[in-house]
Amino acid sequence: MAGVKIYGKPISTCTARVLLCLEEVGAEYQLVSINMPSGEHKGPAHLARNPFGQIPALEDGDLVLFESRAISKYVLRKYKESGTDLLKEGNLAESAMVEVWLEAESQQYNPAISPIVWQSLIVPKMYGGTPDQAIIDSSLEKLKKVLEVYEARLSKSKYLAGNFFSLADLSHFPFTRYLMITPYASVFESYPHVKAWWEDITSRPAFKKVSAGMLDS
Amino acid sequence: MASVTVYGTPLSPAVSRVLACLFEKDVDFKLAPVDMAKGQHKSPDFLKLQPFGQVPAFQDELTTVFESRAICKYICNKYPEKGNQTLMGGRDGGLLAQTSVDQWLEAEGQSFNPPSSALVFQLAFAPMFGFKQDPAAIEQNEAKLANVLDVYDRRLGESKFLAGDDFTLADLAHLPNGHILVSKNEDLFMSRKNVGRWWVEISARPAWKKVVEMQNAPLG
Numbered sequence: 001m002a003g004v005k006i007y008g009k010p011i012s013t014c015t016a017r018v019l020l021c022l023e024e025v026g027a028e029y030q031l032v033s034i035n036m037p038s039g040e041h042k043g044p045a046h047l048a049r050n051p052f053g054q055i056p057a058l059e060d061g062d063l064v065l066f067e068s069r070a071i072s073k074y075v076l077r078k079y080k081e082s083g084t085d086l087l088k089e090g091n092l093a094e095s096a097m098v099e100v101w102l103e104a105e106s107q108q109y110n111p112a113i114s115p116i117v118w119q120s121l122i123v124p125k126m127y128g129g130t131p132d133q134a135i136i137d138s139s140l141e142k143l144k145k146v147l148e149v150y151e152a153r154l155s156k157s158k159y160l161a162g163n164f165f166s167l168a169d170l171s172h173f174p175f176t177r178y179l180m181i182t183p184y185a186s187v188f189e190s191y192p193h194v195k196a197w198w199e200d201i202t203s204r205p206a207f208k209k210v211s212a213g214m215l216d217s
Numbered sequence: 218m219a220s221v222t223v224y225g226t227p228l229s230p231a232v233s234r235v236l237a238c239l240f241e242k243d244v245d246f247k248l249a250p251v252d253m254a255k256g257q258h259k260s261p262d263f264l265k266l267q268p269f270g271q272v273p274a275f276q277d278e279l280t281t282v283f284e285s286r287a288i289c290k291y292i293c294n295k296y297p298e299k300g301n302q303t304l305m306g307g308r309d310g311g312l313l314a315q316t317s318v319d320q321w322l323e324a325e326g327q328s329f330n331p332p333s334s335a336l337v338f339q340l341a342f343a344p345m346f347g348f349k350q351d352p353a354a355i356e357q358n359e360a361k362l363a364n365v366l367d368v369y370d371r372r373l374g375e376s377k378f379l380a381g382d383d384f385t386l387a388d389l390a391h392l393p394n395g396h397i398l399v400s401k402n403e404d405l406f407m408s409r410k411n412v413g414r415w416w417v418e419i420s421a422r423p424a425w426k427k428v429v430e431m432q433n434a435p436l437g
Contacts (some may be wrong), residue, residue, distance in 0.1 A: 051368045093280045
């Protein structure tokens with residue numbers, strides 16, 4: 001099977017989500033760098049791949065895809081013969097739980113954590129700006145409420161969708177990885193089951209490999 | 218015989234998203250009201266169904282599901298032979314068709330939903346519940362939504378529906394917020410030729426009209 005092309009950057013959270021899936025299934029791929037500072041992501045060539053002008057995008061033959069969670073599902077389905085099953089589509093109840101916790105990541109966790117990472121890391125480091133502490137503080141309060149729910153869930157279940165690692169867990173990696181290099185990493189200390197889950201999933205070889213391409217400070 | 222229960226009120230956009238899917242799929246269900254004014258959505262019993270304390274929750278003989286888009290996918294997976302059979306890309310479409318639906322459903326969830334939900338709150342729910350409107354939030358979110366609708370307008374100039382030739386979950390997901398926004402400011406959608414054409418078509422679907430009837434039904 002010929003490899004897929006991913007347009008993005010290894011330090012980008014949403015690109016990392018897709019790279020993780022490719023690494024988990026052991027697929028061959030080519031990462032084509034998009035130059036964000038020069039605005040390449042808003043130029044006509046990239047807009048033809050992702051009309052929202054964002055990274056990542058995937059090319060597989062004639063197929064072009066955007067939205068990292070959709071690309072992730074495509075990769076996992078395409079390479080399901082690899083033996084790595086992170087979607088459980090053969091089981092109605094299990095696949096339902098994968099979708100539930102993937103949506104929880106999308107609609108509850110991500111909106112709380114991404115402003116913290118954006119303000120405390122990306123704004124100063126990429127844009128030379130000043131973090132907006134009010135946004136960070138209100139997002140931290142939201143994140144704590146979400147982590148309470150996760151703590152209760154992970155006290156009963158080894159992973160989010162059940163006793164199996166899935167795309168739902170994987171999807172949380174990129175922004176959490178970056179929270180861990182901000183001063184706000186300590187918020188996880190109050191949620192021991194969440195912390196244990198984080199340590200477990202980050203010990204996976206795929207995570208170590210993708211993490212190595214991300215920012216360290 | 219309904220083994221399916223949906224918890225919530227049809228006036229909630231997320232609940233109405235699930236109801237639209239159930240009607241499209243011809244799946245019988247029972248609607249169990251959740252009294253949000255009395256805080257029932259934060260009660261211990263409800264939190265067992267939906268740990269974030271939000272509506273909808275969905276229960277059948279097999280499992281309990283929450284998050285409206287996950288519920289819609291579950292309904293499609295559980296009842297592949299019933300009602301509308303192209304909501305997730307159709308049986309012959311295979312991986313490519315399913316992936317296109319996933320992509321545009323993500324676009325709805327990540328790009329359309331945040332600004333449209335903020336506007337729905339400002340334009341509909343704030344006045345309804347006596348909160349003060351925030352003109353800056355309205356302006357910012359209208360601008361964000363305008364950019365998203367510009368992308369949609371180009372896409373819908375090339376494609377009948379968002380994911381392709383068939384109406385799918387990707388289009389359906391837009392009905393709840395779209396319905397409220399068009400009632401408050403029709404221009405947002407209707408000033409864009411292709412978005413307008415698409416909106417008229419998807420909002421005329423019988424399944425959506427049934428949901429709107431439920432929303433307009435007198436209480437009690």
